[in-house]
Amino acid sequence: MFCPKCGLLMKPKKQNDKKVMVCSCGFVDKKPEAVKLSEDVKQGKGIEVVEQLDYETLPMMKAECPKCGHMKAYYWLQQTRAGDEAETRFLKCEKCKHNWREYD
Numbered sequence: 001m002f003c004p005k006c007g008l009l010m011k012p013k014k015q016n017d018k019k020v021m022v023c024s025c026g027f028v029d030k031k032p033e034a035v036k037l038s039e040d041v042k043q044g045k046g047i048e049v050v051e052q053l054d055y056e057t058l059p060m061m062k063a064e065c066p067k068c069g070h071m072k073a074y075y076w077l078q079q080t081r082a083g084d085e086a087e088t089r090f091l092k093c094e095k096c097k098h099n100w101r102e103y104d
């Protein structure tokens, strides 16, 4: 890599047990060599409730909202994991827009 200050080729150097890039002009690059993509990001975690869902077009059912006690909610089905699980029913309160998941 080249020095952003003077444009010369930089050399790796050990400093406080860390590898840094130094230039003859005195510039020291302390950034880590490579930023690794975390495994969590790649695999995806947990359930993702679709927030952008156009819920006003969804069917409605009688269900009690755990948050406000309203008795009517929108519902939709969603596959939670890689197909080995049954579809789960998600609900969204008509009144307070609270999302929750229905358990069997």
Ligand SMILES: [Zn+2]
Residues within 6 Å of the ligand: 003, 004, 005, 006, 007, 008, 023, 024, 025, 026, 027
């Ligand atoms: Zn330099």
Ligand SMILES: [Zn+2]
Residues within 6 Å of the ligand: 065, 066, 067, 068, 069, 070, 093, 094, 095, 096, 097, 098
């Ligand atoms: Zn509610």
